[in-house]
Amino acid sequence: MSCGTRTVLDAVFGPTTNGETFYAPSLVRSLREGMIVLLDRNFAVQALVEAITGTGAHVLVRVKEHRRLPVLQRFPDGSYLSRLGAVAVRVIDCEITVSTSQGRRTGAYRLVTTLTDPHAHPATELIRLYHERWEIETSYLEIKSTILGGRVLRARTPAGVVQEVFALLVTYQILRLAMADATGIRQDIDPDRASFSIALNTARDLIVQAAGVLDGTTIDLIGTIGRRILADLMPDRRIRTRPRVVKRAISKYNARGTVDRTSYKATISIDILTTRAP
Template structure:
């Protein structure tokens, strides 16, 4: 029987993780910053195998893996220890699951925010848009296990019968246009409007940021809120506002200044005091253009922006910027499809939120790898494949673990070089039909709770 103490096993695991998952985070989120976050939140913990740092690294490795089970995550920890001649007597996952539950949600939110900010600080002037940092915002949905707690916190759609659906949460995510990294997250129930989530994310904007979004976010009060923070916005005009070519001061081809007036009724989500504090008018800039690419549903686009300086922010640059808004759709697809965040695994609302933060942290880890590879080998980081980066990273981890520290860093440099070998083809204007070729299995949809269906089977 091994007599190795728990602190020694913790040291071994920390060393293993620092040579694999920790390599991209050495400058982005070093261990010292995690310890600092623990101290700031006054989090105290006992000396055990799954301390906060080991638990966090194990959780990260779990969401990055194709097999996201807790058994697979614990098996990885056992393998790391076995390679150093340390034996663990039990493969039970309860210790790890309890350790995940002990991780405070505030800690994961703080670590995720620090990692995102650290990556954002690496952005140089050449990656800015007209000298400004651009943030992109959008909303989406995630599903989770059908438990009583999850249903109470994030109810399933009312169109589904009880027991026949899954709890669904609405999320709003703020991304960096320069790095593709996730900056902030807001979570609420499914029937929450995107703009309500956005109002919880404005506080994460920095002075001089430009917020980019679709027409769901284009509201009078929100444009006021964004400008009051020292930021600007570029949104597609909401469909409820009609475009008139005769109104406004023309300042360029398909470009004009327009005065918007305060709504007569208080919008949903604003208090009477907030509505009363809104100014009576707002000067905005409206840019309208046409899309003639075959296959595109949208044919006419009207943009609303608070960027009123036509010399610093030319019409064409703003149009190109809005075209880049599609990147947020791709980023959400990476999170939900590539990494598997679309269907969460945790069975309580607090663990669901923790799982979301860890997914975003893992996503930023890959973005940090892509950024470092692109900067090192003079390739635009956003032109690299996130799925390809994930494949290379997973395949290099065994080699990183099995060598000395000096050799490990040599292999890591090769990893960065390999990542830039798989750029994403640039296909502007490509359109694909929205159809499915792969046929689903011919099973009917569940229209009754599982317990009732089981009783029907037993009665046959």
């Protein structure tokens, strides 16, 4: 996914007998110079990082706190130069504190990036950038809950599942492109403010009514979907936090009892650590 617009760059899937790290290398085919790839700890694999950098793209990945990465050079911002296999990387150790009306919580993070120049890419900017990785979770929500409404796939055969998954991705991509076109005409609008639900419901109305069918050679990039999105933009995103909830797949009850599902307004503070021994 593109973090800015949540458009699809590539997708790969298959039997659950193979995990995420098995399928991830197939996505390297869609990377190119100028991209920054955000990865979680599960993908901090030497071979994958080397494959990504081989395309000219950069990497920003979280690794386990105690992963041994030798200090080759210390930088003024507290980060240091190291190596991950054959790739030169920069390591940033930090603590992130999230404060809400319910209290404070501090977590330790170790980030590794191929953006090794601390002047061109300050550590605090990379830490804030890494938070954007969660945009893909919102995309999963829009596909599984907004488009599907929480329903499972209807196909009963492997070939049917492939066809249905790609149909979902195509539908999602068309809506996201329409949203990107609409918000792209206004430099003061962040794509985050476009409502996916409005885009989806407007598209459904147009299909049901057979309205807005193109006639002639003039193409309106904004269109009906875009105009409705721009007429009802969501507020600027505010920092919020919400507990992660674990549920049993066949039960409506939480696996860990009662869980607070409230979203709280939050403030975030970042401290870069310079004394942690790698």
